[in-house]
Structures are given as structure tokens and as C-alpha cells.
Amino acid sequence: MTTELITSTAAELAGLLAAGSVSAREVTAAHLDRATAVDEAVRAYLHVDAEGALAAADEVDRRRAAGEPLHALAGVPVAVKDVVVTRGLPTTAGSRILQGWVPPYDATIVTRLRAAGMPILGKTNMDEFAMGSSTEHSAYGPTHNPWDLDRIPGGSGGGSAAAVASFQAPLAIGTDTGGSIRQPASVTGTVGTKPTYGGVSRYGLIAMASSLDQAGPCTRTVLDAALLHEVIAGHDPMDSTSIDAPVPPVVQAARRADVSGMRIGIVRELTGEGYQPGVQRRFDEAVQHLIDAGAEVVEVSCPSFTHALAAYYLVMPSEVSSNLAKFDAMRYGLRVLPEGIDDPSAEQVMAATRAAGFGDEVKRRIILGTYALSSGYYDAYYGSAQKVRRLIADDFAAAFERADVLVSPTSPTTAFPLGAKLADPLSMYMQDIATIPANLAGVPGLSLPSGLADEDGLPAGFQILAPATRDERLYAVGAALEARLTAAWGGPLLAKAPALQAISTKEA
Template sequence: MTTTDWTRATAARMADALAAGEVTSVELTQAHLDRIGQIDGPVHAFLHIDAEGALATARAVDEDRAAGKELPRLAGVPIAVKDVLVTQGLPTTAGSRILEGWMPPYDATVTRKIREARMPILGKTNMDEFAMGSSTEHSGYGPTRNPWDLDRIPGGSGGGSAAALAAFEAPLAIGSDTGGSIRQPASVTGTVGVKPTYGGVSRFGAIALASSLDQLGPCGRTVMDTALLHEVMGGHDVNDATSLPEPVPGCVDAALVGARMDLTGVRIGVVKELSGVDGGFQDGVKQRFDESLERLRGMGAEVVEVSCPSFEYALAAYYVILPSEASSNLAKFDSVRFGLRVEKDTVEKTMLATRAEGFGDEVKRRIILGTYALSAGYYDAYYGSAQKVRTLVQRDFAAAFEQCDVLVSPTTPTTPFKIGERVDDPMAMYLNDIATIPANLAGIPGMSLPAGLAPEDGLPAGFQILAPAHEDARLYRIGAALEASLTADWGGPLTAQAPEVTA
């Protein structure tokens, strides 16, 4: 393979080639760094590139492999990290000007696991500021663009990680998902993204947005690639009080089983409220979803319809709970301890000036909303009521999973919209997460994988799979089966059909 060909290989293929001596980690890492240098200008997937650190890790891996040392499966395979994860020695900004230039003194648990897996970290990817957004237009450092069409959004908040995959700038990436920020970008860039069960991946060292909703997860171009990364990231962490004290689910084994395309005995539930039957979903997105269901039926799965009536209120409840928790979490950015400081003559004025200058409009909007919802006299009416709706959503999921093994829906109502199209209309932006938010309210795992290109615009549409808590492996079995059927027609991952990005 040429170096260009290697950037288009899957992470699993890279890992096998490294083990077989077909390629070195330095060659792989340099190929991706070259690719970033060539095309990231217009894409803007990365906020910071760590060429020196990535190549140093790659050289060390090559030396140990040459010496015959036993190495982890993904050792030497490059990876991109969303800028929400703290990384010792590398800038971490969460996409906000208020943290511009901040160098964390420690690694997040997931960052440490990536380093222990001996994976070269290419750099930190762009995101909506403090993960507040669905388009990466709310980054304090400018928007990321979708490699399928540079005039369109790559999703959010993790648009940088998804765009890096779709543009072949990285084979794997880390994302975070508070209301769909892994799955929604995966959907609109034709990639794969997984939100694990809440607590299945440590949040220690992830800059918090809404602590009861946030979850880190793997992003890749194939189901198997995300399975491999999931098993690196997952596991109990004593530093995270919400971390589950149980082993990582068998994601890789489940993906291998699913790739055989036998779903005999599997019951798949179509969520009536998220199926697009009542409108609101783009025709091409609905068409690709229906076609994917037929493929699952063809592999032996039984498809049934289930109803989750409380989902009608999930979006409204989420946009009370999230701002409330964000208001509390972001109080620490006060100009006193770290980050930006706009000097004034009193501490109070310094704090006000710093937060006014450092936070963007969307962050300010949600802080104000959350502070209001938590204020005296309104807590029960808003935050308390939203938590009651959350309980109803959890009960609906529990009832639905008594009827089926997994639930499915389109991941997003539309293909990627144009940059600037919704940035001044928060409600239209929020509606983009209507299908992904319920999983975060319930803490259950979810996956988005490509369902194909919508016929009316030739842009990616996503297929979402949801499983009961702790049953992440089901996502990989069903996802790998559908992927195997689709890619047999496509001739490989959907991203191979994306137009070439030119600087």
C-alpha cells in the first residue's frame, strides 16, 4: 500500500498490518499527519496537532515491536481526541476561549488508557463550546466543515472527531455524548459512533457539561473499529463515582458474531415516536431507514413496532436538565483559578468581564436558562418536573425492552444542513437531537452507523440502535450485521464514496 492508501484503511486492518510487519507505526502516523497538513485547513477538524508527541509514541512502539515485546492490539494505530478530554502537556479548551491555552496538569482516565494502549495521539479535535451544540458552529475557534460538503455542518458537539474520520485524517477518534454528540455527528458524516451505557467509560478528566448525561465513547469508520476502541476505553475507574464496577462488554466478539449476518431469534423494535411516521423526517432519511429494516428482516430478525409515548416530552425535559447542570458545572470558570482572566478593579467585576468575554452566545444562553430553572420558586416547577419526565422515559424504555432486544430509529431527522442555516434559531437546532436525547435521559447505550446516502441530496443518513443498560454488546452484533449487508453493496465503508477534499 502507498501511504495514501493506509489513511483509508480501517483501524483493524492497520492493527493487523502493524503486527505482521507490513507497515510501521511511524509510517502510519506520518501519513495521517501529512493528510491533516494537506486538507485540514478547509475542514478544521483539529484545534491542536501534536506531531512531535505522536511520532515519539510511534517510534517507541516500532522499537518495542522490533524487540519482540508483546503489545496491545491497537498499539501504533493513530487516534484523534475530542478537546473535552484533558491531556497532560497538550492544550485543552473544550472549544471555549475561556480556556484558551490551558495546559492540564494531568491526564483524563481515557487519555491514560489511550497512552497505555500505545496509540499515537494526533491531536485535539474541534467541538461546540463546552459541548453545547449540534453543529460545531458554536466553537470558540470557528466551525468544522463536513468533508462530504464543505458548506454543511459535520454535526455536534463532536463534529471535529467525526469530520477527522470522514476526511481520513484519523482512523479512530474519541467523542463525548450528552444528548447525541457522538451519534449525531456520526450520522451526518457517514461514520460510526457509540454512546456506551452511562458509567461504562470513566468520565474522570472529561470537562463536564451535564454530569448525569455525559458519556465518553468511541468513533470510527466501521463497527469493528469502534468495538476495538470501546474495549480500550471501558472499565471501572475508582476516580469516577459513577463508574460501573463491572467488566467491559464483549464488543469485539459481538461484532464478529454479527458480521456473519445471522439474526435469527432477534427481536427489533421500531420506536413509533421516532420512526418518522408522523412527519418531521426527511424523505430520504426515512427511505434509507426502511431499507435497512428490510435487510435486518432478511437476516432473520423479527421487527415489531413499540410505543414510547413519553418521548414526546423528552426534548423539553432534556433542555431543562442540561442547562441546569451546566449552570452549576460552569460556575468554576470564574477567572480566579484557571483560564482566561480579564482584569478589573474588583474580583466581582473581573469575574463578570471574564465570563462575558470568554463564553460564547450559546453557553451564555444555557447558563441563564439553567440558573433560572434552579432558582428559588422555580426549581420544582421546572427542574423537578423535568426529572419526573426523565423517570417516565426510563419506564418507557424498560417496557419496550420487555418486547424486544434492541430499539431502532433514524439517528437524525435530516441529512447535514448548511452552515449558518440554523445557528440563529436555537429551537430548530435543538430539534436535530430529537431521536438521540432519550438514550441519555435513560443512561442506555446507543450506536449510529451509516444507512446510506439520501437520494435527494446524496448526503449520509444514519441508523440508530439502542440497547438496555449494560447490554452494549447487542449494539455491536446488530450493527455489524447491518454494516456487513450494506458494505457488501457499497464495496467498503460509506466514507469511501465521499468527494475528495481539496485545500
């Protein structure tokens, strides 16, 4: 029964719980046991809260026994990326500068998870302050890809994706600033959604780039992503950028899974040259599945997308420079006293603390952003990047006149070996070339597995983009494609992961 519980989807677990076939404690304990057995190899978690998760599960069981009304996902556990503030649990954003910090309040997302009765298993590993595409920039060591433990699980949210892919959690929360939900989903064979900007509250997220950050689901199926999306979405008066509108009908769309008559736009600038041949082949095959399901495919051009990476790496570091200024050693977090100074000034303590507390990638982006915002360079760099951002939004608007959704490979390659790109930041940044445009324009995106690349047998991802606030289209297309691909594979893709099978055998 334990194996069945950890390999079941969230939707299946919800059905078992509602029928009384299993208790919330049993479901939660099964995932905690799995984490104990395999996370030494995967390192998806920075902190596991067994006591809190089991207490929350027991409360769900008590309420269910008493006949009280419960949310459909009550008793289904979830893991949370460590950039999301959680009352009473360490929240470090993967950085030494926040080591040991325990927040006194919950992010709105966490409040909604708790209200739904979803036990929080723990906090997942991530690139420091969400800056990276491999989870190698975590101050606490890298997470490993469950497909190949010598490869990266994507980033910055590799911990959440790896927890789901290694069956340590049925659901997880990630955040996506330039692809940090979708790219990890692509390289771990899972599903990840970046909702419309403002569709999910940012209150309680430790900000990296406020105009780009968006939290969303990490799951193993499109329906599970829709179910979690529905829980965490909705207007929040605590977030000034929150959209005051009904949550899109994402669950209904995922269950309907119909693309008949839909227009699917292939983005010319996000395919072809620069993409690993096996990734491109799996993408082309997935497009054919959509045609077979009744969709019409058209090619669209978004010329400004070729400048998205450059614009992003001016807008994002500029906001990083501003947002991370609050980590000053004065109020909370790490404090380091400079050596050889008996009575240091606040500025000297701040400098020593930031030097010791921030990693190389964070320092690189702070310096870049501070330069872009400096007097004499603001208009030339940051101002120009914002103009490109406007052009990207215009290209999306024009493309959506011709197509209901846009599609591309999620990431240009499969998972690369740990350490392969650490000495070449630009090569690392290129991993997000297909995901960044959605963040710059605020439109929603979803990644689901498209199959295994021929060259290395590792997962490739298929990205779907929709107009702002039309998130339901992601799920309609994603669910329809997922059904056809799963049938073609003869079952879930994760069943084919060799490293996962190896650690499962070791566990047994």
C-alpha cells in the same frame, strides 16, 4: 502505500502492524501528512501534536522490535475531542475562557489510550463546552463536513467525526451528552457509539452535564468502534458513577455479527412525521436488511419520548449552570479586567471574564439553567423534568421487554448548510430529538450509515439502542447491518463523498 494506510480501517492497520508490514511511525506519519494536506479545508483539529504522536509511535516500534507484548491496537493513532483533558496538550473545550490552558494530568480515557500504545494525533474541534449540534459554536471557528464543505459536520463533536471521515485519523474519541457522538456520525457517514452511562470513565472530561455526559468511539466501521470501546471502557475508582463490572463483550459481538432470532423494535415516536423523506427511506431499507438477516421486527411505543427534548433542555442547562460556575477567572484560564475600574473586585473580574470568555450559546444555557434552579421555580421546572426522565427510563424498560434492541433514524435530517440554523436555537436543538432519550435513561446507542438521502446525496444515520450494560447488542446488530449495506453499496460509503474526493485530488 500512504493512501492505503490512511484509508485502512483500524482493524486492518492493527493487522499490518502486527505482521511487521508497516511501522507505527509510518502509520502515524501518514495521518499527520494527511492532516497537513486537508485540514485547512476541513478544520477538524484545534491542535495537532506531531512531535508527541511520532514519539509514541517510535516507542511502539521499539517495543515491538524488542519482542515485548503489545496491545492489539498499539501503533494505531487516535484523535481526541478537546473536552478530554490531556497532559501537556492544550485543552480548551472549544472555548476562549480556556484558551492556552495545558492540563497537568490525563483523563482516564487518555491514560488507557497511552497504555495501549496508541499515538494521540491531536485535539479535535467542538462546540464550546459541547453545547451545540453543528460545531458552529466553537470559539475557534466551525469544522466543515467532508461530504460538502459548506455544510455542518454535526455537533458537538463534529471535529472528531470529520477527522475520521476525511481520513485524518482512523479512530477518534467523542463525548455524547444528548447525541454529540451519534449525530455527527449520522451526518458524516461514520460510526459513533455512546456507551452505557458509567461504562467509560468521566474522570478528566470537562463536564457539561454530569448525569448525561459519556465518552465513546468515533470510527469508520462497527468493528473499529468495538475495538476502541474495549480500550477505553472499564471501572475507574476515580469516577464515582463508574460501573464496577466487566466490560461487555463488544468485540466478540462485532466479529460475530449475527442477528438471527433477535427482536428489533422500531420506536413509533422516533420515525415518520418530521423526518426528511430520504432519511426515512434509508431507515426503512435498513430495517428490511435486518429482516433478511433473520431478525424479527416489532413496533414499540414510548409515549414519554415526545417530552424528552423539553426535559433535556431543563436538566442539561441546570447542570451546565452548576458545572460552569468554576470558570471564575480566579484559578486558571482567561482573566479579563473590567474597563474603567482601577481596583476591581473579584466579582467584577469574574463578570468581565465570563462575558468575554463564554459564547452566546453557553450564556444562553447558563441563564436557562440558573432560572430553572432558582427559588420558586425548581420544582416546577427541574423537578418536573426529572419526573419525565423517570418516565422515559420506564418506557425503555417496557420496550426492552418486547425487543432486544430499539432502532430509529439517528437524526431527522442530513447535514444542513453552515449558518442555516444559528438564528433559530430551537431548530438546532431538534437535531437531537432521536438521540436525547438514551442520555436521559443512560442506555447505550450506536449510529452507523444507512445510505445517502435521495434529496441531497448526503449520508443518513441508523440508530441502535440497547438496554444498559448490554452494549454488545449494539455491535452485533450494527456489524450485521453494516455488512449487508456495504455489499449493497459496492464498497464503503465514504468512497462516494464528492468533497472528500475533491480535497484528495488537491492533495495529490
